[in-house]
Amino acid sequence: MKIILVGGGKVGTALARQLSEEGHNVTIVDTNKARVEHLTESYDVLGIVGNGSSITTLAEAGIEDADVFIAVTGSDELNLLCCMFAKKAGHCHAIARVRNPSYSHELDFIKKQIGISAIINPEMAAAKEISHLLRFPGASKIDTFAGGRVRLIKFALNGTQALDGVAIREIPTRLKSDILVCAVERSGDVIIPNGNFVLRSGDQVTFLATQENAHEFFQRIGLPVRPVRNALIVGGGAIAFYLSQELLENHVRVRIVERDADRCTELAEQLPGAQILNEDGSNREFLLSEGMESTEAFVALTNIDEENVLLTLFAKKHSHGKLVTKVNRLEFDDILAGLDLGSVVYPKYMTCDYIVQYVRALQNEAGSNIKTLYRILDDRVEALEFTVHEESAATGVPLSQLHLKKNLLLCCITRGDRILIPRGGDQIQVGDNVIVVTLEHGLHDLRDIVDHAAQN
Template identity: 55%
Template sequence: MDIIIIGCGKVGTTLAEQLVREDYNVVMIDTSAERMQRVSDDIDAIKLVGNGASISMQIEAGVQTADMLIAVTGSDEMNLLCCLIARKVGHCHTIARVRNPIYSNELTFIKQQLGISMIINPEYAAATEISRILRFPSAIKIDPFAKGKVELLKFKVKPEFKLDGLSVMDIDSQFRCDVLIGGVERGDEVAIPDGKFVIKNGDMVSIIASPANSAEFFRKIGIQTNQVRNTMIVGGGTIAYYLAKLLAAMKIRVKIVEKDKARCEVLTELLDDALILNGDGTDRQLLLEEGLMTAEAFVTLTNMDEENVFLALYAKENSSAKLVTKVNRIAFDELISKLDLGSLIYPKYITADYILQYVRAMQNTIGSNVETLYHILDGRAEALEFVIREESEVTGIPLMNLNLKSNLLIGCINRGGNIKIARGQDCIQQGDTVIVLTSQKGLRDIRDILRK
């Protein structure tokens, strides 16, 4: 499959790296030779310097025979123009990144009129993920499946939960909440656990369940499940705007601290339900005076990773707030993950996951395709939702009798809206959607869960 990526910033480079790893043929285009030189040599892609909106440049990149063109430059209008030209010259699938809130109510019209296959808004996607976390603050990360009927939730095991030393089978029999432990992170190690796997304090555990069953499980182990009632946000950018709108709909009070006076005036006009404060978010006295110590959630959304990290550490020392920390660069991701900064939000990973999900869905071969995809377990595993459109080697056979690949777990079966945690005697049927957790990268069809 041949894919052209226009724009080699954080999202474009992350996406190219993942696509090359899955053996797609990738061509990267960027106007900046300097930016192109910064792209790692490990990314085995053709790299072209030039204007991606130029017809001759797109033809040189192979748009006439390409399967997909993805435009993720810093300009919304440039991205849309690139996709329009690609549709006219090459008739390929197109994906555009569109970030400006001005277009947020017009995306369906733009998509239909320009023939664009997919429009992705990274800031809105990041805000949506943060809002899910604040609805269920004890979770570090929440990934929805089956249109929200199933969730993959990650939490940290603490001594008061009394899970230390219990195997997965023990937890299942003791709590009886119809949840499935699908992944465990322990230091630098990750695991897709079997029933004999023993949980320890400090583990990062990911469970898969319906929202009702996960809430019941968390209550039984002593975790609060109520959403936060108020949130302090530092940084008034586009993510903060979208997040404030989402939280207002959830009846969560919002306070935004932004040092740019002009931006504060814009936010005041746009957000009726949020309190906008013009001030420096790194001013510790200001944060304390504005209620940091009583805040139930503290979200750092400035444009500087270092600032976000230090603000989260300060909030951790001076409040019991749920922490959400935005990180753009990943040069020190392993170090950052050890600082216990609450929920880490990587907008470029969220964007790449959405796009990769669409690419995988195009690759379906026998009537099953990827409906949802998330990178989990510190990016070393994936959770995928397959739609089963036809019968195949995996349908009608008890799961216990399938010759599954190692480090792979069938987590859940959605049959007509009825959610069922998968057990050994269950069978996959045509019409189901099936959630699979695996450290085997690149699954594109439900048959890929089987050993060859």
């Protein structure tokens, strides 16, 4: 597909890499010449130095025959203006990143008026993810499918959970838990396991289950399941605002530490139920005096990654609460993985995942659309949810006779109100939603899960 991408910042760079690797014809537009040159030298993309809201620039980028237009500059207004001009000048799908909370209640109106296909608010998405983690604190990562009914949950396996040395096929009978282990991270490697795979203490285990079954499983292995009742948040930006709204609605006590006095005044007016503390969040004595040691959740949301990491490490030393760290830069995720920072949230990954999911879904409007896409375990595994629109080699065949590609696991089938952890006799039917986890990147359609060479 021909894709025009306006904005070459962190998200634009990640998208340029991902979309070009998937074989798309990508043209990136940015006013910064050095940035455009870096991107065109680093990835298989074309580059244009110019303003994405200029009709002349859009024409030079080939807007008339573009399939998708994506605006992810640092300005919400510029992103919307770019999309509006792109829709006028071409016939493409338009996607805009809009982050300002003041627009949060107007997004549907904006989409209809401008004709934008999708609007992404990464801060709101990050806040929802953190809210899920605080409601289920034993998990280090939670991704949702099937409208929230099915969850992909990651946790750290240690010696207290009675799973060390247990084969995966033994879990349902031994713990009477209807879950499916989908991926295991061990010593830097990622494995899509079969039933004979034996878990070891130190593994990072990702499993799929309904919310109720995940709750029962965590109770049986001794991990916390009670939602947190109070949270200490450092940093009063947009994510803190959205998160506090969610937490206050769920009767969680919220305290926000923010060094900017004017921002504190704004937050106090917008969040009357929260306690706003005007102080430098890196003041260790202040944090301890405000009850860091007894807080049930500590969330580091400043705009400086290094400060968030150090704050979380300090909180880890002084608190037994749930720890959440926001990280903006994507380059050091492998280093951060070794620091045990609790749950690390990357808003920019969420933006990339959503856009890649949308682009892949456009390519398969007839067969099986991608409904949900997550890249997990340091971007090495993809978890996808397909909606099955028509019959194919993957439908109407007992799963025991379906030759799936290597390093791929068919995890769940949702059929109406039913949620099936699939067994050998189950079959995929038209109308189903199917969740798969795979080490292979770039699946576009449910048909891609079948190893046709083995099938024949």
